[in-house]
Amino acid sequence: MSSHLIELNSGESIPAIGLGTWRSKPHEVARAVEIALEKGYRHIDCAWAYGNEKEVGEGLRASGVPRSEVFITSKLWGTYHRRVEECLNETLANLGTDYLDLYLIHWPVPMNPNGNDPMIPKRPDGSRDLDESWDIRDTWKGMEEVLKKGKVKSIGLSNCSEMMVEKILTTANVIPAANQLELHLYNPQHKLVAYLKSKGIVPQAYSPLGSMNSPLLQDEVATNIANTRQLKTSDVLLGYLLRKDIVILPKSTNPARIEANLIGALEAYKRLTAEDMVVLDNVAANGKQKRFIMPPWGIDLGFENWG
Numbered sequence: 001m002s003s004h005l006i007e008l009n010s011g012e013s014i015p016a017i018g019l020g021t022w023r024s025k026p027h028e029v030a031r032a033v034e035i036a037l038e039k040g041y042r043h044i045d046c047a048w049a050y051g052n053e054k055e056v057g058e059g060l061r062a063s064g065v066p067r068s069e070v071f072i073t074s075k076l077w078g079t080y081h082r083r084v085e086e087c088l089n090e091t092l093a094n095l096g097t098d099y100l101d102l103y104l105i106h107w108p109v110p111m112n113p114n115g116n117d118p119m120i121p122k123r124p125d126g127s128r129d130l131d132e133s134w135d136i137r138d139t140w141k142g143m144e145e146v147l148k149k150g151k152v153k154s155i156g157l158s159n160c161s162e163m164m165v166e167k168i169l170t171t172a173n174v175i176p177a178a179n180q181l182e183l184h185l186y187n188p189q190h191k192l193v194a195y196l197k198s199k200g201i202v203p204q205a206y207s208p209l210g211s212m213n214s215p216l217l218q219d220e221v222a223t224n225i226a227n228t229r230q231l232k233t234s235d236v237l238l239g240y241l242l243r244k245d246i247v248i249l250p251k252s253t254n255p256a257r258i259e260a261n262l263i264g265a266l267e268a269y270k271r272l273t274a275e276d277m278v279v280l281d282n283v284a285a286n287g288k289q290k291r292f293i294m295p296p297w298g299i300d301l302g303f304e305n306w307g
């Protein structure tokens, strides 16, 4: 079931379907992870900022699946850009493991490590308290150091536009293995995905179903294709990305949906035709372009269609 793998430039392989854990409540996420692993997932997407890594670790252990068989990703939070290893150590302790398979910079936005909040420090005017004197390229050096120490097997980025990747590459010794982005039917970012592939950086799709209360699940084009191919709309949304060699990270804490997403994505991967793919590729450009995840960072990240 977990055999669909994508190669990373680090020499490691990443299972193309991972369970998302953002907004999975602490009392639900352990069971979700346990069920996912029982049903065949071998990849869990985590982050320090999700505040639930302890419970994710409980689920991993409860499943009985050996650590070596599970690909675990986590992410460095913005208030820790000057302290990469400290954030990583907290994540490792919470998950109860001594290494990660992939460690990502969550957002290319360093925040004040000594501000009024450890998560999202704010200035008196309510704007986000950014650490403007810190260069993201130095964060990448910190990532390279934990890689060298063997605490993580691969390092990568998240929420980085082409402009940001180019900036990081000016001083990088290690090419990022992956870049985790908002990628789905309504925000396919075709240009950015092609750019990443040209650099050997694997694109990962977050919010592949359109996140909470998603209009994508009712999209007419995807639903028509789903009906024709005897699939669910959610299967088409996931299979569409898989067919583009994009890693998908659907989140669910519902046992039936956890299983259905894995089986359905793989079925859609097989059943979608080249014509279906062309139709799906054009949905956003035909008036449905939409992003769902746009935190008010207060700086230009270099993305198209932001705002």
Ligand SMILES: NC(=O)c1ccc[n+]([C@@H]2O[C@H](COP(=O)([O-])OP(=O)(O)OC[C@H]3O[C@@H](n4cnc5c(N)ncnc54)[C@H](OP(=O)(O)O)[C@@H]3O)[C@@H](O)[C@H]2O)c1
Pocket: 019, 020, 021, 022, 023, 045, 046, 106, 158, 159, 180, 181, 205, 206, 207, 208, 209, 210, 211, 212, 213, 217, 234, 249, 250, 251, 252, 253, 254, 257, 258, 260, 261, 293
């Ligand atoms: N790097 C980043 O900045 C970043 C940002 C956002 C997300 N992520 C990662 O990507 C993961 C996925 O993104 P996401 O959580 O925003 O959204 P998503 O996976 O696109 O959608 C999750 C939502 O869809 C529901 N759902 C799941 N399967 C379904 C199905 N088959 N049919 C109908 N509804 C379904 C879930 O509810 P139930 O749980 O009730 O099923 C939940 O409300 C996150 O969990 C996180 O790991 C990363």
